[in-house]
Amino acid sequence: MAKEAAGKKINAEDLKPGMTVRVYQKIKELNAKGEEKERVQYYEGLIIAKKHGSEAGGTITVRKISDGIGVEKIFPLNLPAITKVEIKKQAKVRRAKLYYLRNYSKKVKEVKLD
Secondary structure, X not given: OOOOOOOOOOOHXXXXXXXXXXXXXXXXXXXXXXXXXXXXXEEEEXXXXXXXXXXXXXXXXXXXXXXXXXXXXXXXXXXXXEEEEEEEEEEOOOOOOOHHHHHOOOXXXXXXXX
């Protein structure tokens, strides 16, 4: 379900459209002295699409609302910078691609995770 070590792959079968996930990603940045620092930053949002499933080039599209503006980010599942993916909630959906949520004002209904 979650990616723990850098060598392991994320189990793509566990990720489904309608899930609210928190994707942890390593970010490299330079400080004032010019030294390179690495930190982990998370991006939390709703999976609106999953493409190519568990193949080598598989991706998920995660959407969140930031200051009233919709922001989408595409994460390759085999990216070494992704440290783990936490599943927060599961919404009841009937479609594989939730692109209609871009123009949708209501929230999607949640179902309990087992």
